[in-house]
Amino acid sequence: MAEVRVNPTRMELLRLKKRTQLAKKGHKLLKEKRDGLMQEFLKIIRTAQELRREVDKELAEALKHFVLAQASMTPQAVHLVSYIQAQRASLKVDEKNVMGVKIPDFEVELAETGEKYGVWETSAELDHGMVAFKKVLPKLLELAAIEKSAQMLAQEIEVTRRRVNALEHVLIPQLSKTAKFIRMKLEEQERAAIVTVMAVKAAIE
Template identity: 50%
Template sequence: RMSKKNIMSVIVPVFEVEEGEASLNYGLGTTTGNLDVALEKFSRLLPKLVSLAAEEKALRLMAVEIERTRRRVNALEHVLIPSFQETIRYITMKLDEQERATLSRLMRIKEIVRSH
């Protein structure tokens, strides 16, 4: 039986092996006892194999998501943030220029008012 689980926003599969009585589809007289032993060991190993496969799939899915996130972080660090910082510097410079221009105009107006 398969279900899904959310791990850190990554949907990963969860498999459960339903254990039941296995029917023997071979002739007991024509096979050795080794086949019975092998089937028993396989039936004990199967849930572990399924669990391992599910964990491996989850790790692969999470690795893909981590790589995608790493690319986004790099884009932020190397493209967007420097661009925003440059924009902030430009806006700050323009505001400082406007403030100086306004101050100059006010001083000029005061000078004109005093001279009259």
Template identity: 45%
Template sequence: MAKAHINPTRMELTRLKKKLTTAVRGHKLLKDKRDELMRQFLDLVRENKTLREKVEKAIITANKNFVIARAGMENEVVNVALMAPRQEVYLEAHTRNVMSVDIPVFEYKTKTPDVNDIYSYGYAFTSSDLDDAVKFLQDIFPDMLRLAECEKACQLMASEIEKTRRRVNALEHVMIPEMQENIKYIKMKLDENERSTQIRLMKVKDMMLEQAHHYSENMY
């Protein structure tokens, strides 16, 4: 139902028509945005699932190797071996815009380019299981960063999808129907006013003709 404060004028009708055109165009753009966000969100969810399984499997394997290494080595030897790492990692965080959502991007650099610097100990008093555990963690590190990117991106995109969905629903079920109803109401009122004006003009014309007729009769 049209709101009571709507002013049924042609200027208001023109304004509402322009507003309706803009709302319909915005509704289509928001639906397209929502659909594209959903498509990319589902791709990220699938990638996230694959990465999580891969990372968890590698971490479980690394933990098993650590357990085996500790079983065959003294605790003091393990602690000394891992006390002073030679390699360092520097993490840089950036963002990229995807459908108005700022997605995090992580990049890392190592202190030295030598891949063997991940081992902070000599090989004389340590077991190969400790080497395997460290190597597993080093190999899975890029996937862990990508997993962090995916999980944060999924959270941000899910929030944006929800906001976009609410806007689409508000336009589709509230604003656009309300404007259409108001336009219909104004057209109806304008038609009524036009008919009333025509009736008054016809009555005035009849009165003028009647007066002219009586004037003619008085002349004769």
């Protein structure tokens, strides 16, 4: 028995055929989309993993400098320094569209504010920390963008894969099964009609 309850008519059969054709076309397109996304994702994830390792290492190093600096300075000096903004970071945010997936694109603009901390009260570690931080910041933003891209692509791939599977394993088999059911029913009707005609003919003769 077909899973979809339909009227076994020729009209319905034609409609089903059209739907199957559409489903197959959609399936093919989605499969291509999935493969394309996967290619893009693998490319991105490799870069992301490398960048992540680099950033993790460099950032940990920079943060360590700051911790050491804070330890070697007086609490008052730390408090004072924390009010200083040596540079102002402003972020330009753009959105790119890759195969229907929105991907962020960050661009940082660093502007020196002219505010400087004193030399006497601060430790040399603070300077080391600042230098290291300045170096790692652009990478950090690159990482933010690339990680987000990888995440959005992963989400999209998951959704697309589900759609492909749903079409391949559920909708298309169901449609063809129903079409087969209608065809059988129509053939059966035809045979029944012929038999009736034959019976009537026999009765007349």
